[in-house]
Amino acid sequence: MIEARDITIDELEATAAELGISLPIEQTSAWSRYQATIDGRTPWGCVALEEHDADGAAHTVALASLFDYETHGYHYLRTNHAPVWVETPTPEQEAVGIEALAAHVHKRDHKQVFIRLSVLADLPACEPTLSGIPYDHTVIIDVTGGDEAILSRMKPRGRRDVRKSLRESPATCADETELAAKSFEEYYDVMRETGERDGFHPAPCSDYEDMIRILGPKHCRVYAGRIDGRVVTWSIVTISGTRGVRYYGASRNDTMRQHVTDKLVYFECCNLGANKGCLDYDMMAIGSDFSPKLMGLNEFKTKFTKEVAEVAPDRDLPLRHTFYKALVTAKKIRDR
Template identity: 55%
Template sequence: MITLKNVNVNELESAAQSCDFILPIEQTAVWASYQATIEGRKPWGCFIIQQDEKPLAFISLIDFETHGYHYVRSMHGPAWLEHPTQELETQVLQALATQLKQADKNLVFMRVDTWYDNLAVPVLSTVPYNQTVIISLEGGYEEILKRMKTRGRRDVRKAMRECPATCMDETERAYNDFSEYYEVMVDTGKRDGFVPAPLSDYTDMLGALGKDHCRVFAARVDERVVGWSIITMHGPVAVRYYAAMRSDAMHMFVTDRLLYAECCMLYDLGVTHYDLMGIGNDFAPSLKGLNVFKTKFSTEIIPVAAGRDIPLRPVYYKALTTAKKLRKVLKH
């Protein structure tokens, strides 16, 4: 029998620790505190998902308010102790949906990461992915290089010889003043056709997560920042959350030099696995442009649970999807 034990986020972390299980950072207390600093978001609650009173998975939910309605999001949740069967995941999602509908009539849907389609529908917004690249950092600098594809190893070695950039952990400097790094993101946005989030989004993330969980690595040429990454860390896992590169540095192999330097610096910090986040495929075609760069650093492509929506108020949710389709038609 599937049961949901309602706990606070600290109790969730303690329960995971007692199972020798490391939660993704997005399921932890520090992440919940960070989300609480963002307008329109607040921690909703947490559950230990159990079968016959034994933990199966853990989930921390964040309430999002947007365009006058509410939904809950759990990034990398449920976090399963063991990979679920389709039947088991369906049972858990049904139990979760029932609990949420009873507890909060305002919620229109829940967005969780699922392994199977089950009760879920494609997300109303954002770009989910079901594959990622994770670089193993075990064994140190040379072993990291050895495990790369031939092309990745060649490009890194070329960057080490020819790239004029110096790559450093600039966490302290970035926490004091992020403006010079933000200029690089603005330049990246102009080149790649997106509008970057406000400067405060990045500084709020740094401030809320703190230096133990959020680092900034940067590449400089003649003292000028030409590229940088914001990396989250929790336990032995780091995730490359944001990255930016100046257009006039694209030909210098800065991206290869910086990413390998990040691997080495993270190894020195005790990290064993470095997640580059999503790549593209038929599930996430808009991300295919990332594949050439990311996949050369590892021979393994890792399947992950993908963000999907589960309607809690189906009529309201259908109205939202209809409105989205209409907006798309009107744009064209």
């Protein structure tokens, strides 16, 4: 049997440390402080999923920090890259765990329509997400062993493109965290151009500025490539434990063929491994049969490593089933 129990964010982090769990940045107190600054989002609380043995003793099997999202007049909960399981769960254990979480949330907070959470197995209780593009595979680069070791583990195409960028790209790469913390406008202009090219609307500039400021330099770095003093490519990288994550990235149209982002990604790998205590670097999200809309990311990202990693994708867990079905119907009408 698994039961959910309310805990504080401090207890969540302490329990994770005791159990040797490396928390995603989204499950930390630093992230909770950042999310609290975004309109429509409120930290809801944290839970421990506990399994009881035959003697009645409780053992923590998973942890999650949840946020209340208010949108279009209703509320739902979201927990990013969680529940974080102590050990990879079986589908049966995962089903029991999310059922316990659903019962706990519904008892405590009747207004929540559903929970958006990361679930590895394709369980009957879950539905495809109403919004966003979830993914079930990512690229994780080993950044240990120094510059040449990082290069040696890439696919031949990745090594070729990085070496070409080192020889020919006029971009100068650097950690510009301090500069970006003072003003993000120069970088945001590149994001606007990227959004127009790729068909998305970036968040307000203040969101990126808040992220950099609130997470702080220990958990958030900004890397950039410049040509003649002009920012042409950049990345916002989060750091939690020994993992870096390329959370956001942008590049200018007129320099894309100059391999500036190849050069920057390699610089980030080397810097994170040598100077920031990271063992690996998650490029976040590639396409698959589960998420075909993301296939366009694969050519660039997969060249930096010979293997891809499976992750638990976001799924919706309905709590108020009639209301949720109405939202699904409304979405279908809107899409048509």
